[in-house]
Structures are given as structure tokens and as C-alpha cells.
Amino acid sequence: MTWAPQDTKATNMPGMPAMAQAYARWVNSRGGIRGHQLRVLTCNERNDSVAAAQCAQRAVSRGAVAVVGSYSQFGRQIMSPLEVKGIPFIGGYGASDEEFESPLSYPVNGGQASLLAGNGRQLAGDCRNVALVRPDTIQGDQMPSLLNSGLQSGSRKPAKDIKAPEDGTDYSAEVTRALEQAGADPAVYGKAKAGGKAPGACVAAALGDHTDAFFDSFRRLQEDSPKVRVASVLGSVGQSLLNRTGGMSGPLEGADITGWYPVADDPRWNPMRKVINDYAFEDNRVDPADQGVQTTWIAYTVLRALIEELDDRGVEDITSRDLQTTLDRGDRAVDTGGLTPKLRWREDDMLAVQDFPRIVNAMVTYQVVRNGELVAQRGGFVNVTKTLERRQTDD
Structure with missing residues (x-):
């Protein structure tokens, strides 16, 4: 079955x-x-x-x-x-x-564990501040510690945890909070820097099928904020979503994406x-x-x-x-x-x-969105076993 x-x-x-x-x-x-x-x-x-x-x-x-x-x-x-x-x-x-x-x-x-740990490691090289937008569910409650295990392996501080409804259709409030927490809000960097790039500010979102609704809200609301690097995991983001959100001109261009398997x-x-x-x-x-x-x-x-x-x-x-x-x-x-x-x-x-x-x-692959396409960021698999073994929980 x-x-x-x-x-x-x-x-x-x-x-x-x-x-x-x-x-x-x-x-x-x-x-x-x-x-x-x-x-x-x-x-x-x-x-x-x-x-x-x-x-x-x-x-x-x-x-x-x-x-x-x-x-x-x-x-x-x-x-x-x-x-x-x-x-x-x-x-x-x-x-x-x-x-x-x-x-x-x-x-x-x-599973989800290796994807998030891998995504944290992938982001550690690019991000000073990370906001994680994840479902307000029992499964979602595990996500911060998993992503943080990867961030901490790169000597980065834990991500800001942004809870969101699993079946939402408008994520404007969550986008606003994520941009603020990641340090990409104009109030933090000044109106003069709006439209520029916020140094080290990253937003990761893993909302399953509703990740597209999040990035639709993200695209609309980030226009007055400095640009940030975005990230997700395969399963929440795929090529069909990239195509729907504008390809190379969409909000996911340049995004760090972690998957389990080789590129499609x-x-x-x-x-x-x-x-x-x-x-x-x-x-x-x-x-x-x-x-x-x-x-x-x-x-x-x-x-x-x-x-x-x-x-x-x-x-x-x-x-x-x-x-x-x-x-x-x-x-x-x-x-x-x-x-x-x-x-x-x-x-x-x-x-x-x-x-x-x-x-x-516990192998994952690092992928990135280039010219609207998911491509390999680096060859081969990345082993996140040690990252998961060092993971700290709230228990």
C-alpha cells in the first residue's frame, strides 16, 4: 500500500x-x-x-x-x-x-531532521541573522532546534522562531515579523537603504504546500525593505513553485535550498x-x-x-x-x-x-536557484550526521 x-x-x-x-x-x-x-x-x-x-x-x-x-x-x-x-x-x-x-x-x-540541519549548515556561510517561518504544529515545533543545529555548526546564533498557520492564505504578518527579526526592516537599516541589501539577513520558510502563499506575501511586502537571502527545503519549494512565482525575477532567485537527493x-x-x-x-x-x-x-x-x-x-x-x-x-x-x-x-x-x-x-544535497532553475550548489552529498548528533533540544 x-x-x-x-x-x-x-x-x-x-x-x-x-x-x-x-x-x-x-x-x-x-x-x-x-x-x-x-x-x-x-x-x-x-x-x-x-x-x-x-x-x-x-x-x-x-x-x-x-x-x-x-x-x-x-x-x-x-x-x-x-x-x-x-x-x-x-x-x-x-x-x-x-x-x-x-x-x-x-x-x-x-526526513525533516536532515533537511533542516542541512539547510542551517548551508545558511551558516551566508547569514548573520536568520528568521525561520514554520508551521504552528507539533511537527513544526521541532524545526527550530534542527535548523539551529546546522547554524551552530557554522558558529552562527540560533534562528528567530516565527510560527505560522499550516493552512494560511496570507502570511503578511509573518513576513513582517521575519524581516524585522532577520534585521531587514527599513526601521532597522534606514529608509535610505530600502531596496539595497541587508548584510547577513536571511529568511527561511518551510510551510509545505503553503510556502508559495508565504513567498507571495514576501514578494509584496519586501519591496520597501532591504533585500534578504531566502531559503527553504525541497518539498516546501520545488521547480513548479519557482515557475509560478516568476522564475529568475521572483523572490526565490538566489535561494539556498536543501534536498535529500540529486537535482531533478x-x-x-x-x-x-x-x-x-x-x-x-x-x-x-x-x-x-x-x-x-x-x-x-x-x-x-x-x-x-x-x-x-x-x-x-x-x-x-x-x-x-x-x-x-x-x-x-x-x-x-x-x-x-x-x-x-x-x-x-x-x-x-x-x-x-x-x-x-x-x-x-543522513545525506543531503545543497541546491540553489539560479536563473529561475534549481541547480546543484556543490557536487555530491553532504553528511549531516555529526550536526544532528550535536543537536541541542529544549527537553
Whole structure:
């Protein structure tokens, strides 16, 4: 099963179940995975705790052998039913704590934690003052300490914390506060400097689907303030948002963006792009540049590798227990074609990260907006394991 929220007022990830269905069409057109037909169930998680629990219960009742490449902020509601039945959760989006705590969860990336820690490190070289605009939610409450871990690794002071509604449509008040806190307000630098550049002033925003509404307000209100550097993480910002907000003339030109994977035009994505072109060509939900779609592709790559390993052992009727045992004890690390480091989830592979003990991959990529396009700021991956290990919390 693959689930994700669709048609909601907050974050939506329709491309994840759509990518799962395209993946199934592809492998089944080739005879399945070593002859095993892949049947994908999907569920609309609706950004709602009750609906999320219902998706998990449906996975149980329909006999799903795994939940793969899914998105939900309601980790407790989704993981409890899966844990009772021993159904592994492979490669979720990383939107809940339980994905990095549950022994039945096998993440393929470092989730929100690695993105924010990486974004903090990315900003540390450019910013003296940072204001972070984030959702006023339980998940949002973790964001400041994560971003600060990256800033502090670059000997910068903690970011100013600006809470915002997750489903807002006008963020004028939050933009004003962020500019003031970052030191880019004309009252701080003087009217004469309006339209110039505020030295070391940066605003980072991570509001999911509503980040575009924030930057729309930002564009309108920053006209009378010195220019500031802006930043975000992939998932809140993507190429489609850059296009909608004016490209190279928009507010995100020059922005520092942190992602989990290589940039969307990297040749390592070519196999996924071919599957999308051949099996989801008319499905506009499937954007190859979307991190949800990319995560789902990687998660199903993991599932395929597990089934091939079990097939090599002569296992014919593959069960959730077989998958869990292989994930926990398998000898083979999963090669994702360079989209991540090779992945394995044995006890020795877990990183010593406070609050996120299931992380096995804390690599991120630094990207930047140039001429309206997301491009690599530097080659290769950046390992934020040490940054996360040194993270200070308010506990």
C-alpha cells in the first residue's frame, strides 16, 4: 500500500500513490518482480488522524505485505496497526517522529531532521541573522532546534522562531515579523537603504504546500525593505513553485535550498523518468522533480531488491514477515543507483541521532536557484550526521 494526503487545505502529495501505481504497471508489464506480480493499494490520508488510521487498518485488512513510499504526519496512528501485524513501513516521507523510532519503519532518507540541519549548515556561510517561518504544529515545533543545529555548526546564533498557520492564505504578518527579526526592516537599516541589501539577513520558510502563499506575501511586502537571502527545503519549494512565482525575477532567485537527493535533471533519475514517460505520461500528478515522487521511486526500488533477495533464497510466497526479516538481517545493501548511499537497516547501520534512532541515511544535497532553475550548489552529498548528533533540544 501507498498512502498520501490529497485534495486537502494543507500539504498534498498525490504524486506518491500515482508513482506507486506507475511503478506497478511498469514491473508487471515485464512479468513482475522475478515473476511476482505487484499489486498496489492506495489510500487518501487526508492530513487527518482518523483517515490516517483508517488507511493503516485498510493495509492490515487487505493483507498488504508492506506500506511503501507514503506520507503522513500522524505517525502514531499509522504505525500502531502496522506494528501489531508486523507490516514493514518502507521509505516513508519522514514527516513524523515514529518513522524514525518504530522498529517496523525503514526510512530511505533523513526526513525533516536532515533537511533542516542541512539547510542551517548551508545558511551558516551566508547569514548573520536568520528568521525561520514554520508551521504552528507539533511537527513544526521541532524545526527550530534542527535548523539551529546546522547554524551552530557554522558558529552562527540560533534562528528567530516565527510560527505560522499550516493552512494560511496570507502570511503578511509573518513576513513582517521575519524581516524585522532577520534585521531587514527599513526601521532597522534606514529608509535610505530600502531596496539595497541587508548584510547577513536571511529568511527561511518551510510551510509545505503553503510556502508559495508565504513567498507571495514576501514578494509584496519586501519591496520597501532591504533585500534578504531566502531559503527553504525541497518539498516546501520545488521547480513548479519557482515557475509560478516568476522564475529568475521572483523572490526565490538566489535561494539556498536543501534536498535529500540529486537535482531533478541529474542522469541518475533517467530510469524513473522513463517509467513516468511510458506508464504515467498523461498523469499530471506525477512530477519527476517532486521529492515525494522521488522518495516513492526509491522506496519501491528497495522493495524490488528485497523481493529479488528472497527469490534468490527460494521463497515463493512472500509475506510481511519475510520482508521484515530481510530488512533486519539481510546481507545485501540496497543499491538505489546513486540516488542515495547504499541502504541497509541492521542495528549497526543505525546512526546515533537523538530522537531519530532509525536514521540510516543522513545525506543531503545543497541546491540553489539560479536563473529561475534549481541547480546543484556543490557536487555530491553532504553528511549531516555529526550536526544532528550535536543537536541541542529544549527537553
